[in-house]
Amino acid sequence: MTPPREHGAATAHVADRVREAIIRGAYPPGTRIRQEELAEETGASRVPVREALRVLEAEGLVTLVANTGAWVSSLSLGECQEIYRVRERVEPLLLRMSGPGLSGPVLDELEALAERMSASDDPEAFLELDRAFHLLTYTGTSTVVLTDLVHRLWNRTQAYRRVYTRLMDDRARRTVHDEHRLIVGALRDHDIDAAESLLAGHIRRTRRQLASHPEVFAAPEEG
Template sequence: MTIDETRENVASHRIADSLRSSILGGELLPGERIRQEDLADRFGASRIPVREALRVLQADGLVTLVANSGAWVSRLTMAECIEAYQIRERVEPLLLRTSMPNLTETDVAALQTMADLMERDDSVDLFMRTDREFHLATYAGAPPSMLSTFIRRLWNTTQHYRRAYSQLVRAPSIGVTHMEHHLLVDCIRRQDADDAERVLVMHIQRTRLELQKHPEIFE
């Protein structure tokens, strides 16, 4: 790899990381246009690393690229979002079951700390970051696979809508969410995969059912 190619590779990772944070953090909203020339100016880069960064984010489910047209932050219709949640209800319990035997006492303690933090702090931003970290950590014991990659992509594409849900249910329903987090930690600690699957299905399903009540989120 030449020096120029190395620089472009570093630049594409830097651009992708920054855009990923902006999208997942809610700074860039679904359907928002991403202009390649603006990114090139902002990062002092050529179009090549910008295009590569956008292709990476497209693979992550965060960006939609349209040939000869441009790039946009990915968005879902209500039907697509509901379908994504129905898929999650079926496949995430499988990944959790695969992961659980490999989670250590240290891992469980970290999950407990995250569950406690979410319950103590009422910030939506903190909840969104920690909730994502919490659930992905419950899957971290599973070996890398097509399933884990697929689930991470589903989490990416539904991130905005989970944020909207979190803003809708701050009280009193958020208490049920916290309870479910604690139940998941307890199931993992006891290595009870059957209970863990049931709690997780209920946890994901509640979000889907709440989102179905609010079509305005998808307008």
């Protein structure tokens, strides 16, 4: 039943699994993570589990307290705004580097994603397609530092986007779809300046909307 994994991959396996679970929403912010549990679930011992937790801590996804335990990181509204402000500055740069490298088929796929998004009204689908859309716009470059940074920023805020998504009204959704279509259009036109500034505005607007919903950051009741 347990496929024999290769030697030297246990830590990465555990980290990948937990990261994925956090992003997927299976482990919401504040969730306690117990080493032994994780070890059992992943079929590893506690040593690679602990290394994985250190990795996730450095990524900002997990918070470790010495001699006490590990929890899925929570963000305050302020910290989340900080991340969005960084994204406002950094993602347009990444888009600038990526845009010229996006092939026709990828642009078609972006358009399709934007279309599917506006067709569906399931918040979880919105969340997933939105993420897929933006991250796909960043696949036109092989820059590693910048791409990695942006992925991390997305990961850290994913849980809060998930909650916020459920609060969006039709008008807010419409605006997002419009912006997405405009961004694809600018990319098609090779108007990278326009794409960059559209994206900056897109993120900035989202940040401000998020700021008007502080209830997103209320710590959920223990249950």
